[in-house]
Amino acid sequence: MKDHYLTKRSFFPKFVTWATIVFFYIPLLVVAVNSFNRSKGGGVWKGFTFQWYRQLFSDSRIWEALRNTLVIASIATVAATVLGTLCAFALHRYRNRLQKTHYMLVYLPLIVPDILRGISMLLLFVLLFAWVNPLLRQTLGIRMNLGITTIIIAHITFCLSYVAMVVLGRLQDFDFSLYEAALDLGANKFQAFLKVVVPAIMPGILAGALLSFTLSLDDYVITFFVAGKGSLTLPIYIYGSMKHGNPAVINALSVILLIVTFLTVYVVQKLLEDKK
Amino acid sequence: MAEILRIENISKSFGSQKVLDQVSLSISAGEIFSILGPSGCGKSTLLRICGGFEEPDEGRIILDGEDITRMPPHKRGIHTVFQNYALFPNMTVWENIAFPLRIAKAEKSHIRREVERYLELIQMSEHAGKKPRELSGGQKQRVAIARALVNRPKVLLLDEPLAALDLKLRQRMLVELDSIHEDVGITFVYVTHDQQEAMSISNHIAVLHQGIVEQEGTPTEVYEAPKNSFVAAFIGDTNFFEGTIRDVHGDYCILKIDGFPSLEVFNDKKMPEGERAHLSIRPEKFSVSLEKPENLPARTNLFQGRVEDVIYLGAQTRLWIRVGERLVSVVKQHASFALERKIRYRDDVWLTWHADNAYMLEDYRPSDESLVMHPDIGK
Numbered sequence: 001m002k003d004h005y006l007t008k009r010s011f012f013p014k015f016v017t018w019a020t021i022v023f024f025y026i027p028l029l030v031v032a033v034n035s036f037n038r039s040k041g042g043g044v045w046k047g048f049t050f051q052w053y054r055q056l057f058s059d060s061r062i063w064e065a066l067r068n069t070l071v072i073a074s075i076a077t078v079a080a081t082v083l084g085t086l087c088a089f090a091l092h093r094y095r096n097r098l099q100k101t102h103y104m105l106v107y108l109p110l111i112v113p114d115i116l117r118g119i120s121m122l123l124l125f126v127l128l129f130a131w132v133n134p135l136l137r138q139t140l141g142i143r144m145n146l147g148i149t150t151i152i153i154a155h156i157t158f159c160l161s162y163v164a165m166v167v168l169g170r171l172q173d174f175d176f177s178l179y180e181a182a183l184d185l186g187a188n189k190f191q192a193f194l195k196v197v198v199p200a201i202m203p204g205i206l207a208g209a210l211l212s213f214t215l216s217l218d219d220y221v222i223t224f225f226v227a228g229k230g231s232l233t234l235p236i237y238i239y240g241s242m243k244h245g246n247p248a249v250i251n252a253l254s255v256i257l258l259i260v261t262f263l264t265v266y267v268v269q270k271l272l273e274d275k276k
Numbered sequence: 277m278a279e280i281l282r283i284e285n286i287s288k289s290f291g292s293q294k295v296l297d298q299v300s301l302s303i304s305a306g307e308i309f310s311i312l313g314p315s316g317c318g319k320s321t322l323l324r325i326c327g328g329f330e331e332p333d334e335g336r337i338i339l340d341g342e343d344i345t346r347m348p349p350h351k352r353g354i355h356t357v358f359q360n361y362a363l364f365p366n367m368t369v370w371e372n373i374a375f376p377l378r379i380a381k382a383e384k385s386h387i388r389r390e391v392e393r394y395l396e397l398i399q400m401s402e403h404a405g406k407k408p409r410e411l412s413g414g415q416k417q418r419v420a421i422a423r424a425l426v427n428r429p430k431v432l433l434l435d436e437p438l439a440a441l442d443l444k445l446r447q448r449m450l451v452e453l454d455s456i457h458e459d460v461g462i463t464f465v466y467v468t469h470d471q472q473e474a475m476s477i478s479n480h481i482a483v484l485h486q487g488i489v490e491q492e493g494t495p496t497e498v499y500e501a502p503k504n505s506f507v508a509a510f511i512g513d514t515n516f517f518e519g520t521i522r523d524v525h526g527d528y529c530i531l532k533i534d535g536f537p538s539l540e541v542f543n544d545k546k547m548p549e550g551e552r553a554h555l556s557i558r559p560e561k562f563s564v565s566l567e568k569p570e571n572l573p574a575r576t577n578l579f580q581g582r583v584e585d586v587i588y589l590g591a592q593t594r595l596w597i598r599v600g601e602r603l604v605s606v607v608k609q610h611a612s613f614a615l616e617r618k619i620r621y622r623d624d625v626w627l628t629w630h631a632d633n634a635y636m637l638e639d640y641r642p643s644d645e646s647l648v649m650h651p652d653i654g655k
Contacts, residue, residue, distance in 0.1 A: 175360070175362070177358050177360055177362040178362050178364060178365075180329055180349070180358075180362070181356070181358055181362035181364075182364070182375070183328075183329075183348070183349040183350050184327055184328075184329075184349050184350070184354075184355055184356045184424075185350075185355060185375055185376040185379065185423065185424070185427070186350045186376050186379045186380055186427065187350055187375075187379045188348075188350050191379060192350075195364075195375075196364055196366075199364075199366040200365065200366060
């Protein structure tokens with residue numbers, strides 16, 4: 001009786017599926033189409049052109065911004081992945097009275113609004129510089145400023161929480177008797193962690209790293225607060241161009257970014273499949 | 277035989293609950309020693325203390341003359357076969373078995389030779405390249421055993437190794453375990469709640485109950501001469517009788533039991549007249565017949581009863597027979613099938629039982645009655 005109800009063909013799932021696809025991907029399609037549109041402002045189709053791509057590749061500001069962004073994202077991802085993984089391991093493994101508090105401390109940055117974190121980071125750095133810069137000037141003759149370093153630090157702090165949460169989820173499925181078995185068979189704690197725990201939670205670590213990379217890549221709000229001279233990043237440049245520059249070039253840039261992102265996800269997916 | 281592992285006055289509490297209370301055991305090199313007890317008796321905790329995963333509150337663990345109580349697990353010459361096998365899922369069978377040797381930085385040629393040898397021993401050579409998730413329960417079990425043995429530990433701990441397998445496989449693995457043990461000659465400490473497993477595989481058994489060693493001895497000693505009501509009831513099945521000692525004559529005496537015929541019993545504990553005594557009689561020690569048996573040997577007790585329940589078990593039949601105010605549990609082996617008339621419900625039967633075939637308990641706790649099989653007979 002129930003089978004009949006379950007196997008009955010329904011229009012509704014099909015509708016939802018197509019609506020979702022349209023809703024998700026039409027905006028991306030519009031950007032892609034417009035990147036080949038001769039019209040500068042978009043809107044109407046005025047003929048096919050590679051003009052914006054040519055302009056994109058000859059704009060040195062964009063390349064500087066891209067380089068900065070990649071440097072920041074790479075360093076922040078590596079640091080956040082290592083720290084976040086260790087953090088997840090500690091959260092999972094060591095139990096004490098403050099465990100809930102520790103968990104909250106790691107989890108909280110995920111729900112605090114970006115703008116609040118940006119402001120607080122800026123205040124922290126300014127306070128720190130006011131305190132250490134006189135000392136540095138006297139001893140080494142240098143001073144610290146807002147710039148790429150502060151952006152990297154800020155990015156690590158929020159990426160770390162994402163990595164920790166993703167890896168923690170993976171760890172909760174991990175059978176810890178495997179860790180004990182490794183110890184039992186002669187491995188020390190470090191070897192057991194590296195040879196048994198890490199391979200098992202690798203998909204989580206990779207997912208965390210990927211998440212960190214994309215989050216860092218397109219972060220605008222926090223970066224805006226802690227950026228300084230010579231630390232132009234792509235999102236900040238794009239935002240500026242949309243308002244005062246040439247939006248069509250940005251369309252071209254977006255398409256390239258889109259392709260890079262899809263390729264990265266595809267490669268990671270392939271890697272994970274091989275693992276299994 | 278030389279002692280390899282000594283467990284000395286080990287006590288352990290979790291919070292206010294005492295899990296192990298002054299447990300002392302001595303395990304000889306090369307034997308299979310079983311720690312047998314119901315779930316929650318502390319046997320797994322004891323094993324984890326031996327393996328180095330828990331620290332005892334009191335007491336010491338001595339391995340081959342060396343105090344290892346506070347030594348971390350990876351430095352002890354003790355390996356464990358875990359109940360869930362704990363095979364590394366990212367490694368093949370071959371790599372799993374090679375793991376302890378690689379960690380110990382053994383030579384490559386040595387690793388290859390030893391892994392092949394153990395693969396052969398567990399008859400898994402053709403599965404060397406498989407990942408654990410492609411294996412059946414029994415195969416996983418064998419790999420776990422080979423992995424724990426390959427680096428030749430001084431002692432191998434097995435934590436309920438067969439609990440996750442079905443009955444037929446369990447029996448086969450038990451035979452295999454025994455032959456592996458003969459091949460490698462390593463001391464096995466075998467933890468189980470299954471008394472048949474323990475009886476069939478061990479040289480010695482320690483019966484653990486509520487954190488206390490109730491009795492230690494060979495399987496025969498523990499079965500035939502249980503020290504107390506727990507051991508008698510937990511290992512196999514039994515009938516308990518309580519009575520007063522009367523008429524002591526030589527090694528024998530008469531036990532006067534309320535609501536039951538008096539029994540002549542072997543008085544090995546040299547109990548004086550008037551003392552209260554508890555007796556354990558195993559169901560298979562009775563013999564039962566429809567006709568009154570003639571020419572009984574001396575000191576054979578004979579009494580009449582009526583069958584109240586019959587459970588046919590194939591190789592044997594379990595009978596519940598009312599004698600006086602008691603229901604007696606009797607197991608009758610089927611020697612011949614066609615010739616004898618079967619005993620049925622409501623038959624009047626004769627029970628005989630020889631004075632030597634019982635054991636007086638040193639200690640009796642009424643709560644252990646709940647471990648004895650009782651018939652489900654509505655009044």
